[in-house]
Amino acid sequence: xxREPKYQAVISWVQDMIRSGNLKEGDRLPSENxxxxxxxxxxxxxxxALELLEAEHLVIKVQGSGTYxxxxxxxxxxxxxxxxxxxxxxxxxYIFPPTLHGIESVLSKAGYTTRLAFTNDSVHHEKTILKxxxxxxxxxxxxxxxxxxxxxxxxxxxxxxxxxxxxxVLFFNASYDQLGQPCVRIDDALAAxxxxxxxxxxxxxxxxxxxxxEDGQGHLRYTGYLRAMWKHHLRTDARRTxxxxxxxxxxxxxxxxxxxxxxxxxxxxxxxxxxxxxxxxDILRVRGIRVPEDISVVGIDDANIAQMKDLTSIPHxxxxxxxxxxxxxxxxxxxxxxxxxxxxxxxxxLRGSVKQMQ
Numbered sequence: 001x002x003r004e005p006k007y008q009a010v011i012s013w014v015q016d017m018i019r020s021g022n023l024k025e026g027d028r029l030p031s032e033n034x035x036x037x038x039x040x041x042x043x044x045x046x047x048x049a050l051e052l053l054e055a056e057h058l059v060i061k062v063q064g065s066g067t068y069x070x071x072x073x074x075x076x077x078x079x080x081x082x083x084x085x086x087x088x089x090x091x092x093x094y095i096f097p098p099t100l101h102g103i104e105s106v107l108s109k110a111g112y113t114t115r116l117a118f119t120n121d122s123v124h125h126e127k128t129i130l131k132x133x134x135x136x137x138x139x140x141x142x143x144x145x146x147x148x149x150x151x152x153x154x155x156x157x158x159x160x161x162x163x164x165x166x167x168x169v170l171f172f173n174a175s176y177d178q179l180g181q182p183c184v185r186i187d188d189a190l191a192a193x194x195x196x197x198x199x200x201x202x203x204x205x206x207x208x209x210x211x212x213x214e215d216g217q218g219h220l221r222y223t224g225y226l227r228a229m230w231k232h233h234l235r236t237d238a239r240r241t242x243x244x245x246x247x248x249x250x251x252x253x254x255x256x257x258x259x260x261x262x263x264x265x266x267x268x269x270x271x272x273x274x275x276x277x278x279x280x281x282d283i284l285r286v287r288g289i290r291v292p293e294d295i296s297v298v299g300i301d302d303a304n305i306a307q308m309k310d311l312t313s314i315p316h317x318x319x320x321x322x323x324x325x326x327x328x329x330x331x332x333x334x335x336x337x338x339x340x341x342x343x344x345x346x347x348x349x350l351r352g353s354v355k356q357m358q
Contacts, residue, residue, distance in 0.1 A: 007041070035049075105185045141168045173323060187345055256283055274305050321344060
């Protein structure tokens, strides 16, 4: 008698659970690892079972989310609404206007209406916006800049519901790693590494970093700072790594004494972005500390304020990033298998905020 394939145990279990009503349309299956443990099978065997179940339209795999009972409506073509939801943290300051203009220009040219919403970097506001999108259910795709992307996020299931409905989601500037969705952004780690190395090449050895700890960009920029310092065998320690929450980063004066204590004996500072660097320049000026004679400062993004304050920085692509994000989302709508990830690179712009050490 021919033995039953090992993967059949998983298939039969899923079929029995559906027949008994214990698993219903939209229910999420245990993860592959959990099924491996439950049935004492290899991951390859479990994956084969899920592939066969999906071929029978009993389950559907949602990238970055999991496997669900039913086909999520994918057996039926979703109507084209010609609407794209765009969720951004902010709108009318810093680098956001050109990025959003780039998104809107591409979408409008392609015949889509852009629906803009803003979270003010609040996961609560993000939740409200996502629920509204799901209730209206009339968009062809969603472009998102995540709120506090380095922090645990309570809205991931709402994103998974969008994905289950075959609505493509594309992040820009940062992403929620748990979802595994594509992202268009600058190479944050490389950007921070380059501006740190610019200070090192100018002869600086005692270099601090001031970073936003709540954003994924802040974590990546911290990685780049460390890479540069370690590459050149320079000292890094907790005192010289200043990690701030978003409120502190918006108003550096609230932690000014702490900042100044950490910058004692430091000759160079890498700032999370130009906005934060600009605040630091103001604090130093009021205290009579000269830039670059007493301390050198570099930022990231090359925002207008960097040019106004003669700040060394590295460019954020701004409008080009917005255009690329919109173009990639349209590709995702046409071809769900399209890899929409994209990293921008740039070179630092040296201005008057960096001193060449003797």
